[in-house]
Amino acid sequence: MRRINFANKRHMADSKVNDILVFLSVVDTGSFASGGKAFGLSRSTAGKAVARLEDRYGVRLLNRTTRAISLTEDGQRLYHKGQAIQAAIAKADTSMAGADGIPSGTLRIAAADALGRRILMPVVRKFQQEWPQVRFEISFSDTVSHIIKDGFDLAVRVGVNSPDVSLISRTLMTDGPVLCASPAYLKDREAPKNIEHLSTHDLLQFSSVGQRQVWALQDASGFWSNASGRVPLRLDSAEALREAALAGMGIALLPGILVKDDLDAGSLMQVLPDIETGEVPIVALYPHKRFLEPRVRQFIDMLAADMSARR
Structure with a gap:
């Protein structure tokens, strides 16, 4: 040869x-x-x-x-x-980029829709105040993008740890999903007393290409089971699921960070609060490079610090 x-x-x-x-x-x-x-x-x-x-x-x-x-x-x-x-x-x-590695240029980010907006935008504002020479191009979608193929520097995803060896996965925080429904829905329908009772309710679930939400729940005895019930609505947007729950269309399992304000305001109520729903990682995914551009490295560090403060 x-x-x-x-x-x-x-x-x-x-x-x-x-x-x-x-x-x-x-x-x-x-x-x-x-x-x-x-x-x-x-x-x-x-x-x-x-x-x-x-x-x-x-x-x-x-x-x-x-x-x-x-x-x-x-x-x-x-x-x-x-x-x-x-x-x-x-x-x-x-x-x-400068002797101190000053961030500059365009930072292209793919992020989960509703959660990405809530997590990302405050950090983007703060980052641009500190590094005004950095421009952002952000795609908000709950459909998982191919980071390298689509030309992104970074992706922020919920519950996705990529098996792709060309990507680095950094956990920013873990979030506990919450079973919730509107007061109006729970007034019209008897609130479920246990996981089995969910089978008599309307369940609002996430679904997109290659992804379908499964509700794995743990009861007080420590037994895990997959909840079943009537699923009249499947959506590919966590924000749309939240809006459906607010409209009284059924029970949804949503990221706690997404519905915290709704729960505090009483516009959504937690269902089966003693049930364990597990923890879901919120991760930053970025290409495996020996030398990461300053704008990418600095933004990930700022995002991680912001997420740590939320815990």
């Missing part, structure tokens, strides 16, 4: 480095279309960049099928060497 001469300086010309970075992006995102998109390139242009590398080194870097791509042994070697190049470029970018 022919060895790739990574030390040859002619391979390190700008165009060749760019080809390697495109190659890394194709591998990270899993497709030529998405890998090229990260650099403003078409699918075919990204494919040509990888083909130039294969011609240059005289080896095949990727196994290609109609459904997926995977690294060959030589591709793995180039990928790991390319990551070192990428890290060096990221380090140079960091140094250019």
